[in-house]
Amino acid sequence: MDQDLMKYVDRILISEEEIQAKVKEMGKIITRDYEKEEADLLLVCTLKGGVIFMADIMKEIDLDVEIDFMAVSSYGSSTVSSGDVRIIKDIQESFMGKNILIIEDIIDTGYTLEYLTKNFKDRGAKSVKVAALLNKEGGRANEFHADYVGFEIPNEYVIGYGMDFNQKLRNLPFVAILKERYYK
Ligand code: IMP
Ligand code: MG
Secondary structure: OOHHHHOOEEEEEEOHHHHHHHHHHHHHHHHHHHOOOOOOEEEEEEEOOOHHHHHHHHHHOOOOOEEEEEEEEOOOOOOOOOOOOEEEEOOOOOOOOOEEEEEEEEEOOOHHHHHHHHHHHHOOOOEEEEEEEEEOHHHOOOOOOOOEEEEEOOOOOEEEOOEOEOOEOOOOOOEEEEOHHHOO
8 A cells, every 4th residue: 555545544453355254244144134025125325435335245245236325424524423414415216115225334423324214214215224334332322223234343533445534545445543643
């Protein structure tokens, strides 16, 4: 990795290999859980952070799935959630009567997913579940629980594998802890 990018990295928390193994395992479990379902399965990626996880996990789900993307915002340019969740870009596919699986990079306060799951249910989805690569249990401001979680991580700001700091560093292929001096 370019030394210019590595200067932001305090330490690598989850390697590329560990992520790939976990994504394969999650894909198998999701396939097994939905294979007897009659209703269509729609994978909904939350932009931008979920984009690498989406691209990787959709290949490991051995079912006839549809995909779509949405963008929500709750952070502004800060590293702390404001709790005020807004839909910036809605999904385009119709999802009445379909099973939705939200593909999310990380759950921190839980505000984003609490809002999204309720929103999709209110608008007529048959079911709404969540697959998150990372979970910061210590960051939770509500009772939200994801259905599929890759890794439990400490309550620190992470970058890479889709996750940003000021819109950058999403292209790191691993998950790393951001050096404290960049956000404190
Ligand atoms: P929540 O609403 O607080 O659960 O936060 C959800 C969103 O905030 C995630 O989908 C991420 O896009 C972003 N986020 C939360 N924690 C981090 C982090 O440590 N690094 C980068 N993005 C984060
Ligand atoms: Mg996200």
